[in-house]
Amino acid sequence: MAGSALIVEDHPLYRDALTLLLKGVFGADGVRAASSAEEGLRLAEAAPDLALILLDPGLPGINGVEAVTAFRRRWAEIPVIAISASEDRRDAEAALRAGAVAFVSKAASTEIVSDLVRRVRAGELKESVWITASGLDSVGEGSSSELTPRQREILVLLCQGLPNKEIGLRLGLAEVTVKMHVSAVFRFLGVANRTQAVNAARRLGLYSAG
Numbered sequence: 001m002a003g004s005a006l007i008v009e010d011h012p013l014y015r016d017a018l019t020l021l022l023k024g025v026f027g028a029d030g031v032r033a034a035s036s037a038e039e040g041l042r043l044a045e046a047a048p049d050l051a052l053i054l055l056d057p058g059l060p061g062i063n064g065v066e067a068v069t070a071f072r073r074r075w076a077e078i079p080v081i082a083i084s085a086s087e088d089r090r091d092a093e094a095a096l097r098a099g100a101v102a103f104v105s106k107a108a109s110t111e112i113v114s115d116l117v118r119r120v121r122a123g124e125l126k127e128s129v130w131i132t133a134s135g136l137d138s139v140g141e142g143s144s145s146e147l148t149p150r151q152r153e154i155l156v157l158l159c160q161g162l163p164n165k166e167i168g169l170r171l172g173l174a175e176v177t178v179k180m181h182v183s184a185v186f187r188f189l190g191v192a193n194r195t196q197a198v199n200a201a202r203r204l205g206l207y208s209a210g
Contacts, residue, residue, distance in 0.1 A: 003051025003121075007033040008040035008067070009083075010059050014106065018054060018083070021110055025117055026051075037062035037070060044075065052121055053080045057095055057203070064091075065098045065205030072099035079120050083113070088190075092130040094204040101125055107133035147188055152206070154181045159198045159207040 005022045009015040015033050022031045032047060034040035037059050044050055053071055057064045071080055082095040083104045092103040101120055104113060108131050119125045147155065150171075157167045164178040171178075186192065189200040201207035 003049045004030040004032060004047055005052040005054065005117075006040055006044055006047065006050060007031065008035075008037055008053065008055045008059065009033070010035045010056065014056075017110075018113075021114055022052075022054070022117065024114065025121060036060055037067040041070060041074070044071065050075065050078055052117065053078055054117075055080055055082055055100075057082050057084050057091065058086065064203030065094050066202065066208070068095050068098040068100050069205070079125075081116065081120060087132055089130075090189075090204055094206075096128045096130070098205055100128070102129045102131065104131045105133045147185065147206070151181050151185050151188070154178060155185050155197070155201055156207055158182065158185070158194060159201055159209075 003026065005026045007015060007018045007022065009018060012035075015035065019031050019033050032043050034043050037055070038061055040053075040055070044053070053075070055067060055071065057067055059067055062070055068080055068082060071078070076099075079101045080099060081102045081104060082100040083106060084091060084095075085106045086092075087105060095103045102116055102125065104116060112131060116125075116129075116131065153171060154167055157170060162170070164182060165175050167173070168175045168178045173181075186197060189197055189204075191197045191200050198207070202209075
């Protein structure tokens with residue numbers, strides 16, 4: 001097939017395996033590989049024939065939704081497949097919302113990944129898909145619990161470093177009410193403290209310092 005592919009994966013063995021797999025689709029000279037989003041962005045700039053990006057959202061540096069968004073913002077016409085060790089529905093939904101055409105488990109077989117790549121390359125994939133280790137799964141509105149608008153407001157202020165008392169003053173809420181919302185936010189994100197909440201919120205695209 002015409003064009004080239006870019007693999008952005010920090011694990012050397014898995015990166016080599018993906019490179020070998022994609023050479024079967026794009027040819028021996030049609031595959032570039034990077035170990036970080038930053039390196040991948042530089043390689044993509046130098047690849048005018050770029051036709052597909054395979055990206056691990058769990059990268060060092062720019063990662064998660066920010067990594068997917070960085071490539072989609074610059075190359076909106078080039079499909080991005082997120083290939084991840086995560087089986088968390090929230091990670092899948094976040095990557096697909098950011099513009100990935102598919103979210104694929106690293107535990108999926110090479111045959112499944114190869115078939116998906118060929119379908120995406122041929123323009124046969126008509127809607128975004130989530131492929132888990134056990135096969136195709138569904139994503140979309142109502143597929144998982146979401147934060148309420150109030151909880152989203154509190155999450156943003158929490159990520160900005162505000163204590164519960166200050167959040168309550170800003171939103172006109174009692175401090176005990178804020179604590180209840182913060183606990184609900186922690187449960188949703190699967191975290192135990194504010195630092196973890198900030199990291200999870202950024203990964204899922206629920207908060208951006210910019």
